[in-house]
Amino acid sequence: MGRTTAEVLETIAQKRNEKIAKLGFSFNHPLPTQRQTPLIPPHHAPHSPLMIAEVKRASPSAGLIDTIPDVCELARKYIAQGANVISVLTEEDHFKGSLSDLMAIKNTFPNISVLRKDFIQHPEEIEISYRAGADLVLLIVAMFLGDRKKEADFAAILSECKKYALTPLIEIHNEQEIQFALAFNPEILGINSRNLHDFTIDKNKALYLKSKIPASVKTIFESGIQSSFDGYLAGTFGFDGMLCGSYLVKSQDTKDNLAHLIKAYTKGKQLQNPFYQKVFDSIYTSPVPLVKICGITDLDDAFNAAEAGADMLGFILTKQSPRYCATSNVKLMSKAITRIYPHILKVGVITESKDEFILARELFKEGMIDCIQLHSYNPTTPNFYASYDLKEADFNFYACVNFDSPKDYPTHSPSPFVLLDSKSSAQGGSGKSIAISALLELKAMGKDLFIAGGVGLDNLDTLLGLKPKMLDINSKIELSVGKKDKIKLQTIIKTIKTPR
Template sequence: MTNIRDEIVAHRRSRIANEGHTLGARVPSRRQVPLVPLLGDPPLICEVKRRSPSRGEINATLDPVELAGTYVANGARSISVLTEENYFHGSLDDLITVKRAHPECAVLRKDFLVDRQDIEVSYRAGADAVLLIAAVLSDAQLEALVLATQECGMTALVELHDADDVDKARPLQPEVIGINARNLSTFAVDLLAPLRLRHLIDWKHRAVFESGIFGREDARLVAQSGFDAVLVGEAVVREPDRIREITAGLLHPRQGVRTVHPVGDFWYRLAGRNFVGNSQFRGPAVNLRPRDAAAILRPRDAALNLRPLVKICGITNREDAEIAVALGADILGFVFADSPRRVDPQVVESLGDLDVLKAAVVVTGGDHGAVAESVAALLAAGFVDAVQFHGDERPEECASWAYPYYRALRLSSPDDVAMIRTYGSPRVLVDARVADAYGGTGKQLAPELINAVAEVGPLWLAGGLDDDNIGEIVRTYRPELVDASSGLELSPGRKDHQRLERFFKELTDA
């Protein structure tokens, strides 16, 4: 089935054949405005667009010059202008007028460009940079357009969507690449998809994160995952004042203390571990050659079945931690709430040498008291990589207390599933709700609830998972992550190593 991207490109080629590359716009015969490098400060590209196929009408009556002026007043210095007419309702005239009004800004032409004439027209129109979508160009076409862009002195922003695009771009080693969080076939946005794909890029580059950024928390994820800039569209078209909030997230200072791992890189490291799941590879993707990692990423993208990510929770001692890591655990969970599995912070510090992600499981508020200060200290020092909020924390409370974090929601009815969308973390773990208990109960979620959660996004599943049922659960629901605790114990806080081994074998065979 033809996706929307291919449809747009075919339509544009047809119009070019009939109307020429300017498509009726009044493009000067020579460039009349200065060239400005893309990706200055702040590291934010704000977009001018009226609509999109995925979101429909955004602002059909916007004045591009007025909107660009609002962006500049809020601190933006890089502006993207959608010039595609039929699906986005933009035009080259929009770009020309924006650049004339703000010659000091870097202006990116965002369109589905197909040949060298498109580059020449973009240069005359005043573009400082052009978007080149690798997926719609052959190897030879991409090379020709990158070279033409460089000859004009513009910046080529080469957009990559999958491992095949990375292979196509690798011989050219473009200096600036863009990775889109939106799947142009399904329109679904996954903030971890660009992080995962970036693990395959093995040349020096600057990376722009595209789509899905709406506020400070999203921007902080991008910045702490090592991206150099973000391209923001709908959020700032609707609310230009968001620019300051997003910029604050991009510039959020890292912790100024010596750490075991770079503070805040939890999501980037976890995205790399998505390559685990093939018995041929047992380490994180950062230890793989990019082509080896790509060989695994392609089948995952093709929806073939690979082993889920695994979190083993309730770790209280080194012996259990070491066996879980040796078997392939991606995350170890340490409980800091009132529980027979509560861990001594010194134990967590002593495990800093283990090459695995670590999450502190906390419950805040109510009768459970404040989170121990030791958790904040462990997070700041890099002994834990993220906080799992497993209580009744509201969305606005989580990021203000700890970052990185993810939310664990205890569900009891289909109505609870809607709460997932209210949290800012790119993933939400789901567990069964049991009165007066916060995890470790051994109770499974009802099948109808699991299916409802899977409709919202990638499934992170906890609750009653053990070596007897994990194979069937994985075959039935294909979760992205599974979280096991009490089902793999000899006693609370002590793992049964034989059950752990069988658990991972069942996962691999599922």
């Protein structure tokens, strides 16, 4: 499992203090006695991200990322692709950076904002940062929280930032740290997706935390960015910007990656579709699972499901399915439901067909559906569906796998969550259930359970005992194929939505 983030922070802080005691706050780097470059506060256009691109050679989790022989050349590439701020790792032992890197970049590009990203602990480090040419400094709340002296140091550091007009980027990881940070009326908060408990990335939790921050505070999505789709997610959740390091450094020879990230973010920010926000809010706050009623084919069933308390309605767009819903019918039902039940989420369900994929994306673009369910998603090719690269997605989607055992679960997927359906030749709607033993095994691996396939009143108590995050219900509440039983529909939703 390795060390926790808190332990890594403690190790880094101790090592830095030892070096400061020996070398001084400048770490023995020659600094000018007065700042030599203009102070450039971070700035971005209203509908574009505050894009912070990072010069980063290594990290405790990734090891060596790149030697970066010419930091100024990398910064030049970032600026050309649209970066507003250059983040420079100046920690020497674990990240292989230095104040010299920062000074070189700021002296070469004096009119760009530069962030000193380090593990700052002392008020005296702010003057050093200012003289070196930093315009922003990173302050990690986890390094100060829970210790009165350190909390006092945090306040003193913020006072020094104000004295030198440096912008503090205050980094948080959880709700406790958010409350601590908000007491200081921050201008910018960075939400780091690294999990404090095991040093892994938890992007969903970081995205969810955005809702806990007042709109007046600018928020930056940090860590875990691995594709343009992550930029789309940051935009759709309403983040004001992103801080991206490892992904850009690793792919610096691919000249358009930063530009694509910004483009995807901008699309997400324009749409701000609530699908993922509602799903993640339920995951992290609700004692009961989300309910999706799938295979909706007529308006009566759609209204009955909405009135009974369903969270999502599923429209099957595959013509071969006995529950196929024609495009005109999807639009009719979507408009009617949205008018009376605007909180209900609409999902288009497809199989791996290019025609279906194109149709679903068009329905999403028109606002007729809120998300695309990628049924029979192949976990062995997790980045592709219907020959489309999901890492470049600028729309809402989630994977649905035919699940028999944990080996069927995708280990690396851009999908924010994975729906589990039973394996059958019918490709959904078979009424066949997933073995409870397989679900228990997956849950023991720390996976949230989103369950489809044979969910009915007969096995509901057992499934609810697994504390699933979502139940997808279809054939077991039907009078006939494609027609729901109103009583069963009401009963199953009421049972699910009653907290236990």
